[in-house]
Amino acid sequence: MLWLALHLPNLPFDALGLDPAATDAWVVVERQKRQEQVIATSATALAFGVRIGMRRSAAQALAANLHVAKRQPEQELAMLASLASWAMQFTPTVCIDPPSGLLLEIQGCLGYFKGLPRLLGLVSNDLQALALEAHYGLAPTPLAASWFAQLGIMPVYASNAGWQEALAQLPLAYLPIPERTRQQLLDLGLREFGELKKLPSSGLALRFGVDLLDLLGKATGNQPDPRQPFVPPNHFERHLVLNWHIDHVEALGFVIRRLLVELAAFLIGRGLGVQQVMFHLLHEGGAYTKLPLGFGKLTRSAENMFAIARERLTRCHLPASVHGLVLLADKLHRLDSEAIDLFGDSQTHADFDLLQARLCARLGEAAIHQLACVADHRPERAWGTKADTTTAPATLPDIRPGWLLAQPIALQTRNGQPWYGEPLTQLGHAERIETGWWEGESVARDYFQAQGPSGRRYWIYQQRLDGAWFLHGLFG
Incomplete structure (x- = not known):
């Protein structure tokens, strides 16, 4: 072995969440017997002569502006x-x-x-x-x-x-x-x-x-020394008690980033990803403020998660000072197929899911909409928008174009063929739509895919009542 x-x-x-290399003098103390003793010092405190094992009073005598944190x-x-x-x-x-x-x-x-x-x-x-x-x-x-x-x-x-x-x-x-x-x-x-x-x-x-x-x-090695293997939990929960109170959301960024980096390390080791996490910002008296973060898709990149958190903090209001944080990620998913380092690949192209999540974090979920299919056979009424951006929009069938005109364009006919800058030849069979009579907006149309000599493809229909032709959409 x-x-x-x-x-x-x-x-x-x-x-x-403290930096031992910070310019301020910090020490961490622990009560041993009846006195508090220094167990860790920052580089600045060390320069003042503070040493591990000193009493707290002796350390404060050496450094007047010494910051003390309890272990x-x-x-x-x-x-x-x-x-x-x-x-x-x-x-x-x-x-x-x-x-x-x-x-x-x-x-x-x-x-x-x-x-x-x-x-x-x-x-x-x-x-x-x-x-x-x-x-x-x-x-x-x-x-x-x-x-x-x-x-x-x-x-x-x-x-x-x-x-x-x-x-x-x-x-x-x-x-x-x-x-x-x-x-x-x-x-x-x-x-x-x-x-x-x-x-x-x-x-x-x-x-x-x-x-x-x-x-x-x-x-x-002459005597056995069995060690208890670590068994990872099925969720991530991290509590952090601060040694100072935070009154402004801007100051939360450093602490939140630290916890998200720790979460990213946990996820990488397990081959997992998260799509949403929850922060609890702890106040005096047991009160707390919830700060949910959604990432748009599964991720384990600390930079991507912090980008969302930074946007979300711009809309966060603190009702009281924060003296602690809890980060909870209880819904973990396998993400073995995605090779990514701790902070993500900065060379990758812009991520639409990340952009969408950042917009939701900054503007609120109600402000972001996406296209959605509506149960109506009439093409102009078969689409709409919805505020739910967590599910992908339904895919269009191959017989429908991705570009629908705002208003159908009436077409001329030449030698019995519809004309739109070039003669249009129907491809395949008609898609007949007859509906809407109960609403007083009845339609009766035969839709065709059509193609001109240029190779462009069109979506046209013929009115069944008068035989008139119209252009309603274009294929990419």
């Missing part, structure tokens, strides 16, 4: 679940590695992706598109791969000795073992994993317990 571990060092920021473990786990669904495009075996990692078993899919370098390149490109920083680890055991990723070590996996050598050099100070045990090992002069591995197992078990031996065995 070969495990690829992904460690997201900025997950506390990413799950809150949201539920949102971090939800984001990991979304990324696990995204990772399933590379391998069916994906495991969540709390608190901030994923494990991908990739041995069986290396041939499909034409080797390890290309697979790593695809993973890296997608994570960059998601604006996520990740550290990678590679090893035959999931625990060793996870350690490598957390420490930012990517061993050269050219042979079995490559990863074992890297594992032996891991410092014990950074491994997830109890602090008391770590200190005892340091007191014995042990600094690296390889030094610990050389000690007799019976002595280690007697002095430090079997848990340490199990840890060594799982890391080296």
Whole structure:
């Protein structure tokens, strides 16, 4: 087996929709015992001297304008679940590695992706598109791969000795073992994993317990380390609690785009698409505003979905400040046949369905109409418009033209043939229409397809009462 571990060092920021590279100084804090401690810092806060592990009060003393956000473990786990669904495009075996990692078993899919370098390149490109920083680890055991990723070590996996050598050099100070045990090992002069591995197992078990031996065995592959495979949900639901209140719809764009990018990653990993989603904009007291988005057709392109959202926001009115969002996509459909990247193909031609959806989002569905067939044999009454743009209009039969004149044109006859700049010869049999007598608008006509020497095709009819000829439509 070969495990690829992904460690997201900025997950506390990413799950809150914050940018760790922003110019403002931000920290994420978590209550540990009776005090709040810094668990993540932005680059600006780091420049002020703020460090992970500091108390909140000490960090605020170093940076006067420091912004503080409380850690949201539920949102971090939800984001990991979304990324696990995204990772399933590379391998069916994906495991969540709390608190901030994923494990991908990739041995069986290396041939499909034409080797390890290309697979790593695809993973890296997608994570960059998601604006996520990740550290990678590679090893035959999931625990060793996870350690490598957390420490930012990517061993050269050219042979079995490559990863074992890297594992032996891991410092014990950074491994997830109890602090008391770590200190005892340091007191014995042990600094690296390889030094610990050389000690007799019976002595280690007697002095430090079997848990340490199990840890060594799982890391080296001598002990089984079963992991629970991730099972993707049958819908997408993402909650995001904001650390600031939004009073204007324009400011919602960044947060909504972030959630739609996460949705797109989820859909790509599952081979799915959506035609509509629902946002809930959360207000104080449990109230919320619904923001439905329809895309005109199945899609998984983040850019296309955000284009609709941007238009829809122009018609949205906020009754109160927004302090959280919920994105729900509960109707998912297979979209395996459409190859598309995370943000869509910018080189494709204009998409009529997307244009229609954007117009609906900006003007409202009642303002957009499309042609529809009406149950009436008279051609001038056999069409109309409807506001429902979600269903395709019925196709015309081959005997009817796509271009119907606003008013029939009376035709002259020469040598017994109807004439319209050229003699018109009837093709095939007549289509007889006799209807409308009960409405006082009776018609009795024989319709023909006709063609002239130029090759143009016409739709003409002859009045059954007086034999007069008329031109009623043109074929393309």
